[in-house]
Amino acid sequence: xxxxxxxxxxxxxxxxxxxxxxxxxxxxxxxxxxxxxxxxxxxxxxxxxxxxxxxxxxxxxxxxxxxxxxxxxxxxxxxxxxxxxxxxxxxxxxxxxxxxxxxxxxxxxxxxxxxxxxxxxxxxx
Numbered sequence: 001x002x003x004x005x006x007x008x009x010x011x012x013x014x015x016x017x018x019x020x021x022x023x024x025x026x027x028x029x030x031x032x033x034x035x036x037x038x039x040x041x042x043x044x045x046x047x048x049x050x051x052x053x054x055x056x057x058x059x060x061x062x063x064x065x066x067x068x069x070x071x072x073x074x075x076x077x078x079x080x081x082x083x084x085x086x087x088x089x090x091x092x093x094x095x096x097x098x099x100x101x102x103x104x105x106x107x108x109x110x111x112x113x114x115x116x117x118x119x120x121x122x123x124x125x
Contacts, residue, residue, distance in 0.1 A: 072091070076091040
């Protein structure tokens, strides 16, 4: 945090200016020493709220969401050489800060298609 504050001072940002901008809450250190996670959480909160408030009431929209949002991470791979696994790339989608909300939207779409429309959702799994 000290380096971040020094950077702010070199940019001619004073403590009173930081307090006026209400940035002091965002500069509190996390256990890893990074001041940014709180700021990122605050910035993404409206997007998360918007994604969680989407109600799927249109079969065409539900089908589109189920096709566009993958059921599992497309980046996870196993590199094999003569049948032996040489390298495994873990799923990277969970690093996405909006992962839970997007998966929840896909789940709501699947539930709408299955429960309300009576469609078979196996093609989307």
